[in-house]
Amino acid sequence: NAGVMQNPRHLVRRRGQEARLRCSPMKGHSHVYWYRQLPEEGLKFMVYLQKENIIDESGMPKERFSAEFPKEGPSILRIQQVVRGDSAAYFCASSPEGGQGYQPQHFGDGTRLSIL
Amino acid sequence: DQQVKQNSPSLSVQEGRISILNCDYTNSMFDYFLWYKKYPAEGPTFLISISSIKDKNEDGRFTVFLNKSAKHLSLHIVPSQPGDSAVYFCAASGLLQGAQKLVFGQGTRLTINP
Numbered sequence: 001n002a003g004v005m006q007n008p009r010h011l012v013r014r015r016g017q018e019a020r021l022r023c024s025p026m027k028g029h030s031h032v033y034w035y036r037q038l039p040e041e042g043l044k045f046m047v048y049l050q051k052e053n054i055i056d057e058s059g060m061p062k063e064r065f066s067a068e069f070p071k072e073g074p075s076i077l078r079i080q081q082v083v084r085g086d087s088a089a090y091f092c093a094s095s096p097e098g099g100q101g102y103q104p105q106h107f108g109d110g111t112r113l114s115i116l
Numbered sequence: 117d118q119q120v121k122q123n124s125p126s127l128s129v130q131e132g133r134i135s136i137l138n139c140d141y142t143n144s145m146f147d148y149f150l151w152y153k154k155y156p157a158e159g160p161t162f163l164i165s166i167s168s169i170k171d172k173n174e175d176g177r178f179t180v181f182l183n184k185s186a187k188h189l190s191l192h193i194v195p196s197q198p199g200d201s202a203v204y205f206c207a208a209s210g211l212l213q214g215a216q217k218l219v220f221g222q223g224t225r226l227t228i229n230p
Binding site: 091 | 159160161205216
């Protein structure tokens with residue numbers, strides 16, 4: 001499967017715990033994006049990363065949320081001290097190098113995060 | 117501030133007829149527009165895109181029209197098939213937004229009736 005791979009598909013955490021969401025981009029893609037979707041809403045941009053660099057994190061909450069895309073391994077979205085309002089579907093997308101914004105982003109199937 | 121709006125939450129169309137989904141935007145700096153289709157419990161699937169230098173792009177049964185003066189785009193699906201039943205999102209990006217950041221509409225749920 002050469003698509004964007006996200007794991008886990010479902011994640012349940014209690015308030016105050018940490019959540020780690022993983023994303024492996026499509027083969028050959030070096031740009032990774034994270035989006036969040038609340039029920040009955042569209043997807044909202046969170047962060048855009050290239051290998052070892054955060055390019056745009058204007059959609060990330062200022063506290064408790066962080067993202068990385070290391071030289072080796074998947075991109076990680078980390079949420080510390082989770083609260084009920086963090087319950088949502090988190091989608092990762094990737095696109096290839098080049099095109100400067102004119103390459104469509106391809107999405108994974110998401111991680112559904114539930115906070116008890 | 118909803119910069120990309122899909123004003124119809126739902127649309128019902130008979131199989132074989134044309135489906136027309138609409139999308140409006142407010143930011144004149146957007147210059148690249150996309151349509152995605154989403155089934156429940158899956159990620160959005162890219163359908164078709166258009167840059168602001170064009171007013172029409174076609175791919176099989178799917179055609180996207182862009183009216184820059186009205187800040188409006190539409191997706192036409194013809195003929196509609198039962199497998200087209202899904203939620204459709206339009207999305208936009210532009211230099212001001214950061215070329216890689218997509219701004220999504222709220223989605224339109226399309227139901228194709230046999």
